[in-house]
Amino acid sequence: MMATFKMAAGAALLSLVAMPVLAADTAVPDAAAIERGRYLATAGDCIACHSVPGGKPMAGGLSLATPLGAIVATNITPSKTHGIGNYTLAQFSSAVRHGVRADGANLYPAMPYTAYAKVSDADTAAMYDYFMHGVAAVDAAPAKQTDLPFPFNIRLSMSGWNMLFLDKKPFVADASKSMEWNRGAYLAQGLAHCTTCHTPRNALMAEQLSKELGGADLGTWYAPNITSDVNSGVGAWSQQDLVDYMRTGRAANKAQAAGPMAEAIDHSLKHLSDADLNAIAHYVKSVPAVRDAADTKPVTQWGQPGNELGAIRGVPLPQNLNKMSGAQLYDAQCASCHHAKGEGSVDGTLPSLFHNSVTGRSNSNNLVMAILDGVERQDGKASHAAGHAAGYVMPAFRQTLSDEQIVTLGNYVQKMYGNPDVKVTAEQVTTLRNGGPASNLIGLARAGIIVGVLVLLALLLWWRGRRRKAA
Numbered sequence: 001m002m003a004t005f006k007m008a009a010g011a012a013l014l015s016l017v018a019m020p021v022l023a024a025d026t027a028v029p030d031a032a033a034i035e036r037g038r039y040l041a042t043a044g045d046c047i048a049c050h051s052v053p054g055g056k057p058m059a060g061g062l063s064l065a066t067p068l069g070a071i072v073a074t075n076i077t078p079s080k081t082h083g084i085g086n087y088t089l090a091q092f093s094s095a096v097r098h099g100v101r102a103d104g105a106n107l108y109p110a111m112p113y114t115a116y117a118k119v120s121d122a123d124t125a126a127m128y129d130y131f132m133h134g135v136a137a138v139d140a141a142p143a144k145q146t147d148l149p150f151p152f153n154i155r156l157s158m159s160g161w162n163m164l165f166l167d168k169k170p171f172v173a174d175a176s177k178s179m180e181w182n183r184g185a186y187l188a189q190g191l192a193h194c195t196t197c198h199t200p201r202n203a204l205m206a207e208q209l210s211k212e213l214g215g216a217d218l219g220t221w222y223a224p225n226i227t228s229d230v231n232s233g234v235g236a237w238s239q240q241d242l243v244d245y246m247r248t249g250r251a252a253n254k255a256q257a258a259g260p261m262a263e264a265i266d267h268s269l270k271h272l273s274d275a276d277l278n279a280i281a282h283y284v285k286s287v288p289a290v291r292d293a294a295d296t297k298p299v300t301q302w303g304q305p306g307n308e309l310g311a312i313r314g315v316p317l318p319q320n321l322n323k324m325s326g327a328q329l330y331d332a333q334c335a336s337c338h339h340a341k342g343e344g345s346v347d348g349t350l351p352s353l354f355h356n357s358v359t360g361r362s363n364s365n366n367l368v369m370a371i372l373d374g375v376e377r378q379d380g381k382a383s384h385a386a387g388h389a390a391g392y393v394m395p396a397f398r399q400t401l402s403d404e405q406i407v408t409l410g411n412y413v414q415k416m417y418g419n420p421d422v423k424v425t426a427e428q429v430t431t432l433r434n435g436g437p438a439s440n441l442i443g444l445a446r447a448g449i450i451v452g453v454l455v456l457l458a459l460l461l462w463w464r465g466r467r468r469k470a471a
Contacts, residue, residue: 037130061142106158115193184283214290229289242281266378303354326412359418
């Protein structure tokens with residue numbers, strides 16, 4: 001009977017996901033259809049990249065840092081002069097799911113079309129209705145345009161990349177799984193594009209799907225492992241923990257969102273229904289485990305309350321403030337919010353520094369980035385309670401602390417409250433302050449072109465030599 005139920009449920013879901021081929025529709029959709037498209041666009045977090053703070057929604061202009069240079073998001077309002085107002089449904093689908101603009105030019109995969117390829121025809125059509133009838137047209141182009149170095153300024157180069165790495169097949173439901181699992185897989189693999197950030201990439205910047213959701217560096221921030229592994233991932237989290245995290249950005253005694261994840265929560269995830277958040281959490285907890293060998297116990301179980309501040313009372317600060325001890329820096333910059341023993345606030349708004357995945361992970365980039373750039377949230381409620389600048393749960397110390405001070409403070413926090421074997425280094429802080437490690441992909445691409453040209457020339461000379469001999 002259970003097998004029959006699963007087959008029936010799978011068949012029902014297949015009918016929801018495998019929709020008919022797209023066809024252009026010039027009729028004005030009703031309000032319900034537009035609202036459905038708005039919800040789906042929110043799930044896809046379109047506004048986060050295609051809007052600038054304080055600017056008009058979907059008007060573009062935001063510079064997205066990539067290893068190849070800044071990619072500037074375009075105007076995707078229904079403007080007929082500067083946006084997508086002239087796009088047909090088929091052209092919209094091709095751009096969203098296959099990375100090809102209406103003029104035939106390729107998009108760069110900073111736009112996660114490799115994930116959106118999983119989106120059904122019906123959901124794509126609903127988003128088209130929303131963008132054409134639910135978004136205000138902005139008849140202006142972004143002030144800046146994407147200008148990548150050679151050879152990546154030639155968009156045609158992306159055609160070869162797409163041939164290698166783009167799977168155009170929409171999501172197909174697994175009849176052996178539950179409706180909730182399939183809904184979660186559809187959202188996580190598609191619109192929510194979880195793998196785009198949380199899956200490591202190969203030398204050509206394509207996702208290594210054998211390590212799906214196993215954690216990846218995002219320039220400066222680190223998108224952590226969210227597989228089912230108990231130590232490195234979220235295997236020890238309950239489904240409700242994950243739902244709470246996606247809804248609020250906090251999971252008690254586990255983690256709090258910062259950087260790109262905080263943006264994803266504020267712009268997208270917290271606006272999803274309870275059913276969809278539970279479906280995503282259910283799916284994520286089923287993803288095969290990927291473990292970092294350095295994680296010898298769950299990353300949320302490191303550390304304990306500690307206090308070394310008594311030893312510095314009455315001790316004068318050094319004349320060279322770069323020589324302040326970790327305890328002195330913590331007392332001056334951190335204790336007022338995280339408290340003397342690192343326990344944070346009772347309500348969890350200001351997190352504990354122990355039993356915290358940021359200090360428990362073997363990758364300390366997020367600790368450094370939180371110190372450098374602070375933690376910003378869209379609603380800013382916690383920031384006002386703490387007396388910080390509007391929008392900031394934690395203030396940025398980029399202009400306040402030197403690299404040497406951040407190294408000292410970071411290692412003190414790790415020793416006192418986190419995994420003491422994980423270190424913060426001077427090279428790491430300098431690199432992150434300056435935007436992350438440089439990519440060698442441009443050099444490799446140019447070298448590849450030179451090698452290719454030399455091979456072609458050698459083949460041409462060999463062919464001419466053969467012809468002369470034959471003559």
